[in-house]
Amino acid sequence: MSPALTETMSPVLTDSCSSDLKQAIKRLQLAFPRVGTGLEQDEEWVVVHHEKQWKKIRLHDYNDLFAVPGLYEKWVYDVLGCRSPQQVRTQLLSCLEEADHSPQTLSVLDLGAGNGYVAGILSEVGVEQFVGIDINPSAATAAERDRPELYSDFVIDDLTDLSDANARTLDSHSFNCLTCVAALGFGDIPPEVFVAAYNRIEDDGWIAFTIKSDFLDDSHDRSGFSGLIRKMLDTNILELVSRKSFEHRKASDGQALMYDAFVGRKRCSFPVVMAH
Ligand SMILES: C[S@@+](CC[C@H](N)C(=O)[O-])C[C@H]1O[C@@H](n2cnc3c(N)ncnc32)[C@H](O)[C@@H]1O
Structure with missing residues (x-):
C-alpha cells in the first residue's frame, strides 16, 4: 500500500x-x-x-x-498555482507501488532543491533521506530555515565543477533517486549539470523530473534538453516508466504553462560527451 x-x-x-x-x-x-x-x-x-x-x-x-x-x-x-512537486510525487508514488518499492527505501539527490519544498512533500509520504544541491547560497539557508533538518547534507555548488570538499560530501552518499522539479532550462540547470546528477544515481535508481513541454520540442528547444532526453530514452539509458503532460502553473498573465513530468529508471550512466 x-x-x-x-x-x-x-x-x-x-x-x-x-x-x-x-x-x-x-x-x-x-x-x-x-x-x-x-x-x-x-x-x-x-x-x-x-x-x-x-x-x-x-x-x-x-x-x-x-x-x-x-x-x-x-x-x-x-x-500561480504551481503543481509540479505534487505531480512528481503522485507519479513517483504510483511507479514505486507498481514496482513494489517502498518510499522509505529511497535515498534522494534533490537537484535544484531551492528551499526544500519538493523534499518536504516527499517526506510527508515516507521518504526519509535527502541530500540537496543548488547553485544559489540562499537556497541552503532557506531550506534550513523553512524545513529544518530535512536534508542530511545540502551542497551549494556547480555539479560540473565541484570543490573537493563538496565532491567528498556527495561521494559519501549512495543515491537511488534523483528529483529535479521546475529547475531545468531557463538559465537554471543546463543539460551537463543534469547529466552529472543523473550519473551519481545508482543503476536501476529512480529518476523523477519536470520540464517545460516546449523544451521537449526539437523545433523550438534552445535549452538542449529535447536532444538529451531523446538520446537517454532512445538508448534505454533512461527507461521511461511514466510521462504525463500537466499544467505546471499559471503565468502572471493567467496563461497555462504546460510541463511534462517524467519518472523512469536509470539503467546506466550517460556518457558526458553525449550531453553537449
Ligand atoms: C524554480 S526553483 C525550483 C526549486 C524546487 N525544485 C521546487 O520545485 O520548489 C529552481 C532552482 O534551481 C536552482 N538552480 C538553478 N541553476 C542551478 C544549477 N546550475 N545547479 C543547481 N541548481 C540550480 C535555483 O537556484 C533554484 O533554487
Missing part, C-alpha cells in the same frame, strides 16, 4: 513547513504587475512588503526570492 495522498489540501501550507514559515506565508503582502504586461516566464516579478519596505523581486532572482520567508510558497504555489 502506498501512503495516503493529501493532494486535496492546499499545496502552500504543507505539513513539512515550519510554524514560522506558515506564519510568514499568512502575513506576506504582495503586489503584482498589471495583467497583460506580457512578461516572459523568466521575467516575472512581484513587489513584496518585507522589513518595512516594498521591494521588487524577479522570480528567477533566487537569492532575493528565498531571502524573504514564505515568498516562494505564497507567490508560486498559492497565487
Whole structure:
C-alpha cells in the first residue's frame, strides 16, 4: 500500500513547513504587475512588503526570492498555482507501488532543491533521506530555515565543477533517486549539470523530473534538453516508466504553462560527451 495522498489540501501550507514559515506565508503582502504586461516566464516579478519596505523581486532572482520567508510558497504555489512537486510525487508514488518499492527505501539527490519544498512533500509520504544541491547560497539557508533538518547534507555548488570538499560530501552518499522539479532550462540547470546528477544515481535508481513541454520540442528547444532526453530514452539509458503532460502553473498573465513530468529508471550512466 502506498501512503495516503493529501493532494486535496492546499499545496502552500504543507505539513513539512515550519510554524514560522506558515506564519510568514499568512502575513506576506504582495503586489503584482498589471495583467497583460506580457512578461516572459523568466521575467516575472512581484513587489513584496518585507522589513518595512516594498521591494521588487524577479522570480528567477533566487537569492532575493528565498531571502524573504514564505515568498516562494505564497507567490508560486498559492497565487500561480504551481503543481509540479505534487505531480512528481503522485507519479513517483504510483511507479514505486507498481514496482513494489517502498518510499522509505529511497535515498534522494534533490537537484535544484531551492528551499526544500519538493523534499518536504516527499517526506510527508515516507521518504526519509535527502541530500540537496543548488547553485544559489540562499537556497541552503532557506531550506534550513523553512524545513529544518530535512536534508542530511545540502551542497551549494556547480555539479560540473565541484570543490573537493563538496565532491567528498556527495561521494559519501549512495543515491537511488534523483528529483529535479521546475529547475531545468531557463538559465537554471543546463543539460551537463543534469547529466552529472543523473550519473551519481545508482543503476536501476529512480529518476523523477519536470520540464517545460516546449523544451521537449526539437523545433523550438534552445535549452538542449529535447536532444538529451531523446538520446537517454532512445538508448534505454533512461527507461521511461511514466510521462504525463500537466499544467505546471499559471503565468502572471493567467496563461497555462504546460510541463511534462517524467519518472523512469536509470539503467546506466550517460556518457558526458553525449550531453553537449
Ligand atoms: C524554480 S526553483 C525550483 C526549486 C524546487 N525544485 C521546487 O520545485 O520548489 C529552481 C532552482 O534551481 C536552482 N538552480 C538553478 N541553476 C542551478 C544549477 N546550475 N545547479 C543547481 N541548481 C540550480 C535555483 O537556484 C533554484 O533554487
